[in-house]
Every structure is written in structure tokens, then in C-alpha cells.
Amino acid sequence: MGSGLLVETYVFVLAVFVGFQLISKVPSVLHTPLMSATNAIHGIVLVAALTLAASVRTPGGIWVAAGAVFLATLNVVGGFVVTDRILGMFRSTKRSE
Amino acid sequence: MNTVIQLLYLLTAVFFMLGVMRLRSPATARSGNQLAALGMAIALAATLWANHRFAGGALIALAALLGLVVGSAAALKVRMTAMPQMVALFNGMGGGAAALVAAGDWVARGPGGAAGAIAALFTVLVGSVSFSGSLIAFLKLQEWIQGRPIVYPGQKAVSLLLLLVDLAAGVALAAGNLGQGPTPMGLYSLLALLLGIQVVLPIGGADMPVVISLLNAMTGLAAAASGFLLQNQVLIIAGALVGASGTILTQQMSRAMNRPLSNILFGAFGQLRTEGGQAVEGTVQSATVEDVATLLAYARRVIIVPGYGLAVARAQQEVRQLMDKLLQRNVDVRFAIHPVAGRMPGHMNVLLAEADVPYDRLYEMEVINPEFAQTDVALVIGANDVTNPAARTQPSSPLYGMPILNVDQAAHIVVLKRSMNPGFAGVDNPLYLNPKTQMLFGDAKASLTQLLKALDEV
Incomplete structure (x- = not known):
């Protein structure tokens, strides 16, 4: 196991623990926005x-990369916009009066 | 320059964490989402700074522009009642993108050592399953294909076979037995896509909250694996975060149904069945709109129990107006939210928020359940299985053991329902035969509109 891979494994395991800690405190009233916000966050595959798009040279490779860019952009933009729309609707009694 | 980019990625990870932290309260949640979006923008800027020479620049730019336009148009236009399928669809896009990246990288660079090969094959497998599985979930929720389980003999065997063949193909790919070209990788991806379709088809609509959460976790893990492949820490961190979130939601949803995940995935629950559950004796009392209006107007405490039927009838605005009218009469109105009511985690909360029902009138099951005994009227709108007392009392019922809302403990129960058809689980609900229960048959939206009119005349 190279040292790079070892560091990446460390990062992954620690991030899972942090994730569990952060997410388990989200109340059920916010479960839909939580899901759609994390949905947007996995749009990080756009990176x-x-x-990939910068490394491919063949036409086939470029098409595959373009497909990935399209899907990932859809994921990022759609995810964040939808979450913002949902959260914009949440009102407490005080704020609605 | 490389260090600066790595630091920018770290900043992105911090923003994601802070964003999720702010999702703990409805008051800060919106800014949390915006913080996460800002983090994403930083990561994208850093990536473009590091890689700005694209061989097919025009095509890539066009793809990004198209994604931007389609994504924002869809997100801005979608109705709140259609939110579950939208979330499923966006989730699938992420999975598909991860699979394409790994497959494209494999063909362009070849497998980079054992760890690289495992990361690539894992990303393609999980990403493809998430992509096609999410599409099937989307089609089911959109009702373009039927929501009930689609089953055929030997289905599980076919799924298992597909998985084994695909894993074997993966091993052969990694060993270099299948050559380097795009075809073997394409076949490997195709098998994974078929597997995703195969796994989600037999899962019924009411189990969708679990499936959507699980697919969410899978896309997260695919993104993390692509981070191992490209040695990119921000992908690993963000993917792990989403993986953890999806896993927690999956656990909470299956706990709320009191069924293990394996039963939800492979049980084909909710097929129309002829036998099952013992028949319950009793008569159904049907009420008039005027009866219900009088009952509600002179009640002191009312709890409204919304379910998927409310979303189907798109009656959330009428429910809000009913709440307003009752509040004017000094009736205490609260909402009881079952964790798996609807088709995704938190579905009812979003639906009612859209109609401007304040979130502090919405109560979770554990909090509201002791209150039913002191409640004058429990008004059930389009909810069925989550109110079925057989879950508490009848060991033979398929719902037995599922935590339910204790609607039957209220002094009066009014059920708005289209017909006497059983709920998703295909089980009769003894609640409807309870002497305290009155049924108001008809479309929820129409019934509520009449009820609002009748309330003015009480």
C-alpha cells in the first residue's frame, strides 16, 4: 500500500465518522432538504x-467526458437549486405571523 | 500551484461540513445549503484553474451549459408534489457521471495498479446501478411505469446471476484478460445498468423512502471511489459525507417500517394479494361533510395526519386553509408526521411547508403519539398503513411491529379516503371499522373544499 493510498484511506474513514456525527443530528423535519443537499454535494463528481475532460485526447474519450460533465452539472445545479427552493418555504409560526 | 489547489479543495470540504452542520435547524438550513453551494463553486474554480486545456473544449463547454440550463429549469419548475422523483433523478445523474468518469479514465489511461483498478471497477459498478436504479425509481414515482412491485419467477436468481457475472467480468478486466479497448468496459457497465433496473423493479412505491436513501448513499460511495481513482481528497470527503448521510437515512427509514433492509429490497412488499391478514368484523360508518364540519368546529384539539394521498390529491393548500379556519375558532391544530409517510424521507414536511404551514405545528411520531389520547378529533387525510392498529395487535398482519401513529386513541376519528381499497401493503385497516371512526369518502381535495364551505355555516 503506497503512502498516498494510505492517506486517502485515512481521509475516507475519518470523513465517514464526521459524516455520521453531523448527519445524525439533523431532525426529521429536514430529511428531504438533507437528502437533496447531500444529493447536490455528490455532484462533486463534476470535479x-x-x-477527465482535460486528460482525454480521443474523440470517444471526449464524448464520454462530455457526457459525464453534462450529468454532473445537472446534478450540481439541480440539487442546490431544488434544495434552496424547498428551504425557502420552511416557515415557523413567528415568521409567518 | 498544486498546493494552492489542494488548499482550495480543503476549503470546499470545510464548507460542505459547515453547510451540513447548519442543516440541523430549519432556521439556518437555507444558509447551510448556500454555504455548500459556495464550497462547490470553489472546488470547480480550482479544478478549472488546474486543468484549462481541453482537447474537446467546445463540446465540454456545451455539455456544461446544457446541464446548467436543464438542471436549473427542472429544479425551478418541478411541483413540490413531484419532488421525490426529481430527487431520484438528480441522484441518478451523479451516479451516471461517476460511472462515466471511471470508465472513461480506464479506457484512456488503463488500470493504474491494483488499487486503481478496484476503485475504477467499484465506481463503474455502483455508479451504474445507482443511475439505472434511480431512473426506475423516477419512472415509478412519476407513474410512467406501475408503482407496485414488478415481479416474475426467478427474479432474485437473475439478479444474483447478473451480479456474479459482472463481478467475474470485473476480475477478468482487472487481470487484463479482456483487453484494453472500450468494448469490454462498456459491457461491464451495461451489466451493471441491467442490475440496477433488476433490483429496483420489484420494489413497491411505499418502500421508495428507503430506496431513494439507499441510492443516495450509493452515489456518494461512487463519488468517493472516483476520488481514490483520481487521488483527489475532496471527492473522497464529499463522497464519504453523502455515503454516511444516505446510510443513516436508510437505517432510519427501514427502522420506521420495522423491516430489515433485505426484506425491503427483496421482499416485493405491497403486491396485490388475495389472502393474508384476518378479516375484521364491523361496519363502516360514512359521514357527511356537515357532520365532520360540526365535529371539528366544536373540538378543542385536532390532530391532522397527512399521508401520500394528500400529495396525490395535491390538497396541501386546502389543508392549510382548514388549519387557519380552525385556529380562528380557537381550535388547537397540530400535524402528526410518520417518518415514512409519503415517498421520500420528510415528504410531508415539504408538502405542508409549500402550503405555508409553519414547521413548528408539525410533530414527529414519538412526540405526538402520547397526545392522541387527549385529542378530540384525529383527521386522517390520505394516510392508511401508518395508522393501522393491526400493526400493534395482529401478529399475522404483514404490518405487525411497524411503529404507527396512535390515531385510534383519539375521541373521534375522521378518515378522508377515496374508497375502501386497502392501502399500499394490501392489508385491511381495522381503524375504519372502529365505532369512533367516521369515513368521508371522495377525493381529498374535493372533500376538503366542501368541508371548508360547511365550516363557514356552522
Whole structure:
């Protein structure tokens, strides 16, 4: 196991623990926005898609990268916008009066 | 320059964590989402700074622009009642993107060592299953294909076979037995896509909250695996965060149904069945709108129990007006939210928020359950299985053991329902035969509109 891979494994395991800690405190009233916000966050694959797009040279590779960029952009933009729309609707008694 | 980019990625990870932290309260949640979006923008800017020479620049830019336009248009236009399928769809896009990245990288660079090969194959498998599985979930929720389980003999065997063949193909790919070209990788992806379709088809609509959560976790893990592949820490952190979130939601949802995940995935629950559950004796009392209006107007405490039927009838505005009218008469109105009411976690909360019902009138099951005994009227709108007392009392019922809302403890129960058809689980609900229960048959929206009129005349 190379040292790079070892560090990545550390990061992954620790991030899982932090994730569990952070998420388990989200109340059920916010479960839909939680899901759609995390949905948007996994749109981070757009970073991977762009990295691939910069490395491919063949036409086939470019098409695959373009497909990945399209899907990931859809995921990022759609995810954050939908979450914002949902959360914009949440009102407490005080604020609605 | 590389260090600066790595630090920017770290900043993104911090923003994601802070964003999720702010999702703990409805008051701060919106800013949390915006913080996460800002984090994403930083990561994208850093990526473009590091890689700005694209061989097919125009095509890539077009793809991004198209994603931007389609994504924001869909997100802005979608009705709140259609939110579950929208969430499923966006989730699938992420999975598909991860799979394409890993497959494309494999063909372009070849497998980079054992760890790289495992990361790539895992990403393609999980990402593809999440993509096609999410599409099937979308089609089911959109009712473009039927929501009930789609089953055929030997289905589980076919799924298992697909998985084994795909894993074997993965091993052969990693060993280099299948060559380097795009075809073997394409076949491997195709098998994974079929597996995703195969796994989600037999799962019924009412189990969708679990499936959507699980698919969410899978896309997260695919994103994390692509981080291992590209040696990119921000992908690993963000993917792990989403994986953890999806896993927690999956656990909470299956606990709220009191069924293990394996039963939800492979049980084909909710098929129309002829036998099952013992028949219950009693008569159904049907009420008039005027009866119900009088009952509600002179009640002191009312608890409204919304279910998926409310979303189907799109009656959330009428429910809000009913709440307003009752509040004007000094009736205490609260809402009881079952964790799996609807088609995704928190579905009812979103629906009622859209109609401007303040979130502090919405109560979780554990909090509201002791209150039913002191309640004059429990008004059930489009909820069925989550109110079924057989879950507490009849060991033979398929619902037995599922935590339910204790609607039957209220002094009066009014059920708004289209017909006497059983709920999703295909089980009769003894609540409807309870002497305290009155049924108001008809479409929820129409019934509520009449009820609002009748209330003015009480």
C-alpha cells in the first residue's frame, strides 16, 4: 500500500465518522432538504468529470467526458437549486405571523 | 500551484461540513445549503484553474451549459408534489457521471495498479446501478411505469446471476484478460445498468423512502471511489459525507417500517394479494361533510395526519386553509408526521411547508403519539398503513411491529379516503371499522373544499 493510498484511506474513514456525527443530528423535519443537499454535494463528481475532460485526447474519450460533465452539472445545479427552493418555504409560526 | 489547489479543495470540504452542520435547524438550513453551494463553486474554480486545456473544449463547454440550463429549469419548475422523483433523478445523474468518469479514465489511461483498478471497477459498478436504479425509481414515482412491485419467477436468481457475472467480468478486466479497448468496459457497465433496473423493479412505491436513501448513499460511495481513482481528497470527503448521510437515512427509514433492509429490497412488499391478514368484523360508518364540519368546529384539539394521498390529491393548500379556519375558532391544530409517510424521507414536511404551514405545528411520531389520547378529533387525510392498529395487535398482519401513529386513541376519528381499497401493503385497516371512526369518502381535495364551505355555516 503506497503512502498516498494510505492517506486517502485515512481521509475516507475519518470523513465517514464526521459524516455520521453531523448527519445524525439533523431532525426529521429536514430529511428531504438533507437528502437533496447531500444529493447536490455528490455532484462533486463534476470535479472528476472536468479532470477527465482535460486528460482525454480521443474523440470517444471526449464524448464520454462530455457526457459525464453534462450529468454532473445537472446534478450540481439541480440539487442546490431544488434544495434552496424547498428551504425557502420552511416557515415557523413567528415568521409567518 | 498544486498546493494552492489542494488548499482550495480543503476549503470546499470545510464548507460542505459547515453547510451540513447548519442543516440541523430549519432556521439556518437555507444558509447551510448556500454555504455548500459556495464550497462547490470553489472546488470547480480550482479544478478549472488546474486543468484549462481541453482537447474537446467546445463540446465540454456545451455539455456544461446544457446541464446548467436543464438542471436549473427542472429544479425551478418541478411541483413540490413531484419532488421525490426529481430527487431520484438528480441522484441518478451523479451516479451516471461517476460511472462515466471511471470508465472513461480506464479506457484512456488503463488500470493504474491494483488499487486503481478496484476503485475504477467499484465506481463503474455502483455508479451504474445507482443511475439505472434511480431512473426506475423516477419512472415509478412519476407513474410512467406501475408503482407496485414488478415481479416474475426467478427474479432474485437473475439478479444474483447478473451480479456474479459482472463481478467475474470485473476480475477478468482487472487481470487484463479482456483487453484494453472500450468494448469490454462498456459491457461491464451495461451489466451493471441491467442490475440496477433488476433490483429496483420489484420494489413497491411505499418502500421508495428507503430506496431513494439507499441510492443516495450509493452515489456518494461512487463519488468517493472516483476520488481514490483520481487521488483527489475532496471527492473522497464529499463522497464519504453523502455515503454516511444516505446510510443513516436508510437505517432510519427501514427502522420506521420495522423491516430489515433485505426484506425491503427483496421482499416485493405491497403486491396485490388475495389472502393474508384476518378479516375484521364491523361496519363502516360514512359521514357527511356537515357532520365532520360540526365535529371539528366544536373540538378543542385536532390532530391532522397527512399521508401520500394528500400529495396525490395535491390538497396541501386546502389543508392549510382548514388549519387557519380552525385556529380562528380557537381550535388547537397540530400535524402528526410518520417518518415514512409519503415517498421520500420528510415528504410531508415539504408538502405542508409549500402550503405555508409553519414547521413548528408539525410533530414527529414519538412526540405526538402520547397526545392522541387527549385529542378530540384525529383527521386522517390520505394516510392508511401508518395508522393501522393491526400493526400493534395482529401478529399475522404483514404490518405487525411497524411503529404507527396512535390515531385510534383519539375521541373521534375522521378518515378522508377515496374508497375502501386497502392501502399500499394490501392489508385491511381495522381503524375504519372502529365505532369512533367516521369515513368521508371522495377525493381529498374535493372533500376538503366542501368541508371548508360547511365550516363557514356552522
